[in-house]
Amino acid sequence: MIKSLRRRHLQTWIILAIILPVGIVIAWISIPEQAKDKLLQPAAAKALPNVLAFKENDNYTVRIRSNNDTSQLQLEWINKKTLTYPTATIYRTLNNMEDDIDHAALVGRIEARGTYYFLFANGKDQIQIFKPTGFHFFVYDFIHQKVIDSITF
Secondary structure (H helix, E strand, O other), X not given: OOHHHHHHHHHHHHHHHHHHHHHHHHHHHOOOOOXXXXXXXXXXXXXXXXXXXXXXXXXXXXXXXXXXXXXXXEEEEEEOOOOOOOOEEEEEEOOOOOOOHHHOEXXXXXXXXXXXXXXXXEOHHHHHHHHHHOOEEEEEEOOOOEEXXXXXX
């Protein structure tokens, strides 16, 4: 080895001797902390206190809830049995028009057994829209593109 090559070799090893430990420490520090006792899904919503209306069926129970000053409306859906449609979604309409899915408002998706809460109206102006016509919801399977069930209050 010639003198310049030995010098270059020494400089390379000195740089590696500094960079490797620093890189190992930085990699060890950047490891994310394990999630302990934390759910990976968002916390379930709480039920609003006042029940305005409810319907009960063999498969489900549906309640419309509001808070104390009726500025929010919430749909509570309780599945008693497992659904046979894995892609069931709830839509809200004003005029019982189940065929017109494009003008219906999506409320939420329901899956297995359990309780689901969906806020579907905020503000008193939106709630006043529903007073004369009532509430109409329908469960829609978007894969088979058909209405599974409808609920009118």
